[in-house]
Amino acid sequence: MAPQLEPFFQKVDDLSGSFIDRLRKAVAIPSISAQDENRPDVFKMGQFLASELEALGAEVEQRPLGKQPGKEHLDLPPVILARYGNDKNKRTILVYGHYDVQPALKEDGWATEPFDLTVDAQGRMFGRGSTDDKGPVLGWLNVIEAHKKAGVEFPVNLLCCFEGMEEYGSEGLEDLIQAEGKKFFKDADAVCISDNYWLGTEKPCLTYGLRGCNYYSISISGPAQDLHSGVFGGSAHEPMTDLVNVLSKLVDVQGNIMIPGLMDLVAPVTEEEKSLYGDISYSMENLHESLGSETSIHPTKERTLMARWRYPSLSIHGVEGAYSAPGAKTVIPAKVIGKFSIRTVPNMESEQVSKLVFDYIKAEFAKLNSKNTMNVWLQHDGKWWVSSPKHWNFTAASKAVTQVFGVEPDMTREGGSIPVTLSFEQATGKNVLLLPMGSSTDAAHSVNEKLDKRNYIEGTKLLGAYLHYVSEEPINA
Template identity: 30%
Template sequence: MIKTLQLIEKSLERSIEELIEFVRIPSISAGANRDEPVEIEKAADFLVNQFTRSNFTADKIRMGASTNPIVIARGPQFSSNKPTVLFYGHYDVQGVDNPREAWLNDPFEGHMLDGQLIARGASDNKGPTFANVKAAELTLKSTNELPYNIVFVIEGEEECGSGALEAFIKGGGLNEYGPFICTVISDTSMYGPNQPSLTIGLRGISYMELTITGPSQDVHSGLFGGIIHNPNTVLIHALANLIDESGRITVPGFYDGIIDISDREKELYVSLSPDEDAYCRELGVSALRRSPDFTLLEQRWTRPTLDINYISGGSPRTVIPADAKGAISARLVPGQDPLRIENLLKDQIRKAIPAGTTLAFSKEHKSPAYFLTESHPLVQPALEAIRKGFNTEPILTREGGSIPIVTDIATYTQAPVLLVGFGQITDNWHGPNEKFSLEDFHRGMRTSAALLHELKQYTTSSPLKNGS
């Protein structure tokens, strides 16, 4: 372990240079200004070359019509007689049209400012993923044969649905690498600056887009207003029928089956005592929408939500539009079935659609919440690794976001997922001037290396079968 940490220190400057090279590749898979597939290919090739230089066996896997390859890499001395530690990450990034002129520098320059690397994908997810890649490389360089295999799966479609990886996993693509001890994912964030955390829960999601269609074309609101339904008005009424002014979701049955959090977890969230004024300043709002029944962190992490993400219809001209479009997403918690929630939402919307208009749903996607009980035997080794990597005491947290592929990985590997994030919630994922602290990159490498050390001890003392 000491030798690995020394190697991390010695090679830190070179590791940062390689990370900058990585983020300079505009591997956009989502957003209005998606680059040509050649940039996606460059990012995948960058990883393959990194792994090959470290004596990994690395390949690019393609699924169906997808042009974005999955990079699969397995460490040297891979053996089917050993269990596997799986690392997941993604090399694709969001677009930069949000807006482009808000960026201080070219989003793919890899600009350095005050110890931060400013670039699209720096924190989501190239920086944290590359910290794991370098930690594995240096661990293998400084350690005798490990009692487990190391395998990386790094995809190029996380920002646009993970379709290829989902097909790969459900088609048995991981079977040859099992049994699994765990999967390590660094696509979450720390609780705060200098406060690392192990994320033990993610909310699930039910997303859908809808289109209300009225007249066959835009029509004059003076000539025809009042005798036909306006798709904009219908859409607004239909969506308003899902939630009340306090934020409570009014869909019958929506809250049924929710699993309450433990008293111990509630006490933890109270003890963290987040600064609500700081939230307001960071978000640029004058007040938060608070519930009298739950603490702020309970609301953020453990309660379901429903949001209207998009509304579009018509124009400033005085017309009744031919159609109106919207998108909604519900964040779900343990106990809520995504398909059931999707059907409840659709049924409620259908009730608000009058004759003379039509309703169509599209682009639905969903995934359940993920939760790892704090009593799981791998929680303590993970916390110890974070403790060593950051030289401070970590905490257990959840996150309000969703990583749909997590539940697929957990299901098909039959092993826990350890969500060890190295970035900050203020890193501005998906927004202009995304950034990643180089200190967090450094501490992320240390943490990942420490985790591999802890898993070595854990596997030696508790031989595993199928990750259990």
């Protein structure tokens, strides 16, 4: 056991009641970034964090980000930048989190008031933002407080970057990260983000990869206006007919992407990589439980996780411009836009992917011999991210998990994207670790969001232990 951890752990247990109170106060502030009327609450939550950090002895700045683009009557909430400790002999660790939350109304189906933290007999703490991401953010504050009150020397210099617009596209954050890469963040030796989830409910994980996402639109247009299908059906080319034809050529029902050359861009699986999957605590039952159905494609856990984490996938999201309401309408839509996206993985470069997509769709449309007009374009892209799970930032975190939970963490990736991860990596040039606090059943973004008391209190211990291990982990590890 690393020195100093026992008194720190003991103090976290002693303070657990006040740590839950801190979370209760934070949950009570409905800091919903997507709703204009709650903007003052987002500011209030930023002030709450700033005050708590100052009370703990951190230097805090509430960095304004200006007006909200497209909603200029609203000020963007500030990024809370904080520094705790400034000792040249210690490593500096940059941590990120967000203090805004998703909307929530009791009427949506919550069993309890969403902004009133409610702890049940099993220690489940229900409340909007409990797990996403107020619990993890407060975890860092709890770590500072427990060290102070236990009289344990803080092992690192801590830099905090807490934003208030994450649930609304992190407006303004990217520019700040890039601008501060060589300024406020310049001392950072490594980065740690706690804003994702364990793969299951029992075993912690460290996350070393994320898929990227290229989002495409295909528009097909013909007549100048929507047509009556009685009057024109059979005599004019229908854009919707063309579109379902093109969309049906993108991916097969078993999930195989049918765009020639695309799979050639995917990095081959190494034996070493393969060996990581067998031990991961996950089962087909876990998948079926989260799907709410048994409509899985692959027969095994390993193939399922690889399909989710390290292979690309293509999903068709919908059609804009066609009839989408309940009931029946006999319209021939004049212009329809199909939307699909490709989740990307190493070594798929966005430009290469787009070229293959565009060439293929143009060729398939040409084969149709339609007189309609087709366009295809990239709506947005975000790059995949993969880090080395052998970096000292990860090995330190792994030791911390083993220390606190008595088990080695699963090394996982995620199928989705967390764009800020890549931003921090690019701006600082340092390794980024994703160290989740919550579990797979926490229902972030959904009704009855919760954080288990165990995940919060042991998770606070984990964040503290991580700082100790990362302060002394050999760079060559």
